[in-house]
Amino acid sequence: MTRIMNIIHLSLHMALYYWKSYMLIMVQIAAGAFVIYSSLTIYASIESRYEEMQDEVHTLTWHIVAQSSGDSVTPPISYEQLLQLKQTYTETMFPLHFVYPVYYTNEENQLTEAYIIYASDDYMKLMLQSEEPFETSSSVYMGTGIKAFLEKKGELIKIFPGTPAYHVIDDSLVIDKESHYSIQPIKSDSFEVQIHFGETEKRALADQIVLLPLTAVYEHYTPKDEGTLRLSVRVNPSTSGEEATTLIMQIVSQLFNWNPSYSYNVSTLLQQFLLKMTGVKDTAIIAFVISVVCLLLVVLGLTGLVHLLFNRRKQGLSILIAIGARRQDLWAALVVETMLPALLGVAIGVLGGAYYLPRYIQFDQISISPSIVWMVVTAAACLLPVFLSSSTLFLRIYNLQPIKILSRE
């Protein structure tokens, strides 16, 4: 015990004596540890979020949004193509729907926005839990607000101006038993799903919605239509996130082959998120690589310094050997002496990172919190090379010839 205390005491004394030489190294190691810890933590946080997303991805409904390039004369997907997709991907739901925004004046004489949605069977299943065939039927579902307006005014032309629905509904949608379309009130517990990563938000289906069978849209589609196709895809929950992503990409590719005059984007929000996180992840990797290179340079510098100090202290070490110091004790003292500023540097860097990261670094939906594991990993990553670097003195100490050195003076 006394021997160990003596080694530590000697190391501490020498480290303090040569503090100016060690200060720069300590600062460099602190900077290296800070960057390594920060990049590791950020990278791990993003990775962890990625894994969460992998788990979430099969519970999400993916939205494929079709945008016309301007010269398209056909809808972005035909009904036959939808059936073909259903046949190909049997375990996948395709809640396809076209959405047309319309406006009407309500009882308070306010301009109100309503949506006419041409919906598929899968859409009805997901939104209304309705198992009845709908997409080729003659039924219409209406929200209470718009239904009340229609019942009171019956002026459909004001509701559906300039839409293909206008032609259909204006001629045939009369609210009586003879109507071509039967109007059904939407159940009060109906809901629509909004995609928000990690959460499935339920809310009552808006009053201002009219649901029409999907096939009606094809009968009256014109290139001027400003509606948006949302081909939603619900992947089987047993499918892994990676497989689900591949499957979505295959569907997008298939759609593009069928209708190249459209561009198909998979959920813009998801895309943005992935792009942003990929950027951050890449930055973290680059920062990590740079910091490791910097650390290696610092360690090389430290190795040089340690050997330089050894050369300067050969005489002192020889004297210590002459007065009874064991070579292994001197080597241990030199290693500890080198490790002291390194330990201090690592502590400053890691604790600095742990303090700084949660306060000043923020990414969407990613919480960056200090991790003991990464602290330990960073400390090990910084201290191990320093230990190896100072260990290179082992042979030099064992080859030290005190008599020669002391006789030279």
Added chain:
Amino acid sequence: MLKIVNGAKSYVHNKETVNILRPFNLSIKKGEFVSIRGKSGSGKSTLLHILGCMDQLTEGDYYFHEAKLSTNQDHTLAEFRGKHFGFVFQAYHLIREFTALQNIEAPMAYQQVPRKQRRERALALLSQVGLEDKARYYPAQLSGGQQQRVAIARALANQPDVIFADEPTGNLDRDNGDAIIALLCELHRQGTTLVMVTHDDDLGKLAERSIYLDNGRLGMHI
């Protein structure tokens, strides 16, 4: 106390054997003051280093109180050296990073002497060599004579059986040299065995016995 039987020291240089110390026998009694004298390069420092276990014989055996030292390993010899021997060098060889006090404490640290004890003993030794007011001084802040006195105090730190002094006054002026010799003679009077290398005849005469070295041959014992 110290005995070398059929000892010799040589090394090979360019495939030729260079004899530094030719075969010899030597014994030094407890409490004796022995001087080793000879011209430069005659091998007197080598002999001192062998006697002090800082170097080893290439032939023969070395005994300390009948215990054979010549077969011991480096770290065993280091511990032995620290416990039984004290060294005073011509160039003082104080550790520049240590204060006078810490220099005296150093040999005790390697003999596992607890910190408080070694601090007390180091202060007592500093007082013995008349430098109690220089405890916190670094070697560079001390004169040559003061440094050598600190070196003598350091040599005494572990209460050694033998003190080996290698030209202890070689770097000092007459007055400081005399003071150092007086200090060493006082230690000898107190019973410490003293082995001193010198080429100064006057100093050599102070010893009870002188060993002459001439080109590696041990000469007459007086």
